[in-house]
Structure formats: structure tokens, C-alpha cells
Amino acid sequence: xxxxxxxxxxxxxxxxxxxxxxxxxxxxxxxxxxxxxxxxxxxxxxxxxxxxxxxxxxxxxxxxxxxxxxxxxxxxxxxxxxxxxxxxxxxxxxxxxxxxxxxxxxxxxxxxxxxxxxxxxxxxxxxxxxxxxxxxxxxxxxxxxxxxxxxxxxxxxxxxxxxxxxxxxxxxxxxxxxxxxxxxxxxxxxxxxxxxxxxxxxxxxxxxxxxxxxxxxxxxxxxxxxxxxxxxxxxxxxxxxxxxxxxxxxxxxxxxxxxxxxxxxxxxxxxxxxxxxxxxxxxxxxxxxxxxxxxxxxxxxxxxxxxxxxxxxxxxxxxxxxxxxxxxxxxxxxxxxxxxxxxxxxxxxxxxxxxxxxxxxxxxxxxxxxxxxxxxxxxxxxxxxxxxxxxxxxxxxxxxxxxxxxxxxxxxxxxxx
Numbered sequence: 327x328x329x330x331x332x333x334x335x336x337x338x339x340x341x342x343x344x345x346x347x348x349x350x351x352x353x354x355x356x357x358x359x360x361x362x363x364x365x366x367x368x369x370x371x372x373x374x375x376x377x378x379x380x381x382x383x384x385x386x387x388x389x390x391x392x393x394x395x396x397x398x399x400x401x402x403x404x405x406x407x408x409x410x411x412x413x414x415x416x417x418x419x420x421x422x423x424x425x426x427x428x429x430x431x432x433x434x435x436x437x438x439x440x441x442x443x444x445x446x447x448x449x450x451x452x453x454x455x456x457x458x459x460x461x462x463x464x465x466x467x468x469x470x471x472x473x474x475x476x477x478x479x480x481x482x483x484x485x486x487x488x489x490x491x492x493x494x495x496x497x498x499x500x501x502x503x504x505x506x507x508x509x510x511x512x513x514x515x516x517x518x519x520x521x522x523x524x525x526x527x528x529x530x531x532x533x534x535x536x537x538x539x540x541x542x543x544x545x546x547x548x549x550x551x552x553x554x555x556x557x558x559x560x561x562x563x564x565x566x567x568x569x570x571x572x573x574x575x576x577x578x579x580x581x582x583x584x585x586x587x588x589x590x591x592x593x594x595x596x597x598x599x600x601x602x603x604x605x606x607x608x609x610x611x612x613x614x615x616x617x618x619x620x621x622x623x624x625x626x627x628x629x630x631x632x633x634x635x636x637x638x639x640x641x642x643x644x645x646x647x648x649x650x651x652x653x654x655x656x657x658x659x660x661x662x663x664x665x666x667x668x669x670x671x672x673x674x675x676x677x678x679x680x681x682x683x684x685x686x687x688x689x690x691x692x693x694x695x696x697x698x699x700x701x702x703x704x705x706x707x708x709x710x711x712x713x714x715x716x717x718x719x720x721x722x723x724x725x726x727x728x729x730x731x732x733x734x735x736x737x738x739x740x741x742x743x
């Protein structure tokens with residue numbers, strides 16, 4: 327066993343895999359204590375958008391830490407949160423008028439689910455059923471696990487999870503079956519439908535087209551079912567636009583954001599909602615308030631980092647960087663797509679993914695082998711089983727991106743052919 331007392335997430339310590347000690351980050355590069363230069367191909371679990379230690383975000387954190395570090399947010403407020411809420415309502419769809427702060431993607435989903443159920447309760451309508459999309463993943467807290475795909479991620483905790491109704495994933499050629507299933511499910515007084523727009527992340531980087539997202543939202547609207555968009559991963563430009571929902575012309579009833587909200591520097595999340603959800607909880611009766619919080623809700627330092635992120639989006643050519651990276655990704659993917667050991671080549675915006683060999687799921691025996699291989703090439707690539715994906719910070723240098731794709735080709739040669 328390791329001498330370290332640290333219990334790492336999503337890590338099987340019994341395998342004895344080496345755990346590098348990272349000491350510094352800059353751009354798309356991490357530096358370790360033993361002098362290695364590691365290219366971060368996955369934005370450190372999809373959070374780092376503008377690159378590690380962006381100077382404007384670092385400066386904002388430093389300045390805020392010297393002024394106000396933390397204050398209760400229940401019945402109190404502070405300038406960074408007020409500025410951020412106004413900045414978000416300015417940049418996000420105008421229909422999303424309310425901003426509720428939390429700490430992570432999982433908690434933003436928990437908040438969304440409670441908002442939805444609270445809305446129907448306040449209206450006196452008995453709507454409790456939640457609809458979910460097959461293969462989805464929304465986090466590791468109880469509510470988030472309940473609305474995610476059942477399997478290895480949550481099997482030990484099955485007694486804690488509540489029942490949901492699963493809508494089949496819209497695989498190519500089977501989109502109508504998805505829409506028909508959703509329409510049937512919506513006719514039975516469902517409360518809400520939660521989706522990852524356009525890309526299912528932990529489910530294997532599965533991609534579906536914008537018109538399907540638009541039709542799913544329209545079905546929910548026609549039935550009066552709340553539509554929840556979990557853009558924790560897809561938001562902040564990952565799919566090529568600020569929100570994935572933009573590509574479908576969809577404005578959700580509830581929107582979940584985290585990860586890139588602070589540029590990936592500090593944990594922070596928001597759940598944005600349309601005005602009727604806020605109004606349903608607005609009353610002189612204290613029993614009708616929205617009962618959710620955490621100790622660090624709207625932490626001032628994290629809010630300052632998020633405000634710096636908004637300033638970067640406003641002042642710097644972020645969309646140009648995203649478009650450039652998306653074009654590079656598409657070129658690399660096109661070159662590799664004909665490799666006999668690679669299947670399922672796909673991309674959307676800055677996200678690209680392939681399968682090495684036959685499908686094997688998250689616990690594919692190829693997974694640990696690939697993880698070790700990429701680490702030996704000084705690359706932070708974390709395959710989802712035999713699914714290898716590339717989702718780097720937007721400012722990655724072309725040579726470093728080329729190293730990533732060359733290593734994927736080498737891995738296909740070594741372990742598949």
C-alpha cells in the first residue's frame with residue numbers, strides 16, 4: 327500500500343499505479359516534481375478552458391483573497407456574486423433570469439432536480455417522475471447518480487437511488503424511437519427531463535445531432551414537462567458554441583453550469599432557472615422557500631475567478647481559439663479515422679473521440695494499459711475504457727496537440743493490430 331494517506335477519486339489503489347506529484351501548471355502543460363513536462367489532453371477532467379494559471383484569473387483570485395475570503399450567503403451577499411449573477415444573465419439566454427450558486431457539477435444537478443420537484447409541489451400538482459437519457463452521467467451525489475446510467479458507477483449504492491424512467495439514446499438511424507419514447511413518457515405527468523446536450527461525457531463521448539435536442543425540448547414544452555440541460559461539461563465553448571443548446575436553438579427551463587465557469591481554477595457551480603421556477607417559491611410563507619445550501623455557497627474568491635473568466639470571454643478572442651482548436655482536432659481525427667485499429671471517430675467542437683479495438687465499456691481491460699502508455703509519453707490522457715478522447719485547453723500549442731494524436735496512433739498500432 328502507498329505511504330500516502332490520500333484516497334484518490336476513481337482510483338483503484340490496489341493496482342499500484344504511479345500517482346505523479348504535480349507542482350506547476352501553465353497553459354496546456356503540467357510540470358511534475360520529477361521534472362516531467364506533461365501535456366494536459368483532457369483539461370484536467372474537462373475544467374481548464376483557457377489554460378492552467380491564466381494570469382487574469384490568478385490576479386483576480388489574489389486580489390479577492392486579500393479583501394474577503396468567505397461569508398455566509400443565506401440572507402447575505404457580496405459584490406463578486408452580484409457581479410457574476412448579472413454577468414451570467416447578460417451572456418446566457420435572456421429567459422434564464424435567476425442564478426442559484428453551488429459548488430460542483432453534481433450539486434448544480436441536485437439543485438436543478440430539487441427546483442423542478444419544488445416547482446410542481448408549490449403548484450399543488452403531483453408530478454414526481456423524472457425522465458433521463460440512456461448512458462447519461464450527471465455526477466456522484468445521490469440525486470445525480472439516480473438520474474445517471476445505472477451500472478458500475480453506482481451499483482453498490484442502488485438502495486439509495488430513486489426510480490427514474492429512461493429514454494433510449496438517439497443512436498444514428500434510431501432517433502425517432504427516442505422521440506417516440508420521450509413523447510409517451512411525457513404524457514404521464516412527468517416532472518422533468520434532464521439531458522446532456524449533444525455530447526454524453528462519461529457515457530463514452532456519445533454525440534447526437536442538434537435537431538434531436540431541439541425536438542426533445544419541443545416535446546417537453548408541448549407536454550409541460552420541465553427541460554433541464556446539464557451543460558456542466560458541454561458549456562463554455564466545448565462543443566464550439568458558448569452553450570451546446572445554442573446549436574439547437576433551445577433555451578432550457580433549468581441550466582446547470584460548472585467546470586469552465588471559473589476557467590477551471592476553483593470549484594463553483596450555478597443553476598440558472600426561468601422566472602416561473604423562482605416565482606413558485608416566492609411567498610411570505612417561510613415554509614415555501616427553496617431549501618438548499620452549502621457552507622461555501624457563492625464563495626467570494628471563486629466568484630472573482632468566474633468574473634475573470636467572463637472578462638476573458640468578453641475581451642479576448644476565445645471563440646477564435648475554439649474554432650482553431652476544433653479545426654485542428656478535425657484534421658487529426660480525419661487522418662486517424664482510417665487506421666484499422668480505430669473505430670467510431672467522432673468530433674464536436676473541441677471534443678474528439680475514438681474507440682481502440684472492440685467495445686469494452688468503462689472497465690475494459692485495455693483501459694489501464696492505455697492509461698499507463700499515455701503517461702509514459704508524458705501525456706495526461708484518461709481513456710473511458712477503450713474510448714480515447716481529446717479535450718484540451720483552448721490555447722494548446724499545435725505541436726503539443728500533434729504529440730497527443732501521434733501517441734493515439736502509436737497506441738492503436740501497439741495494442742490493437
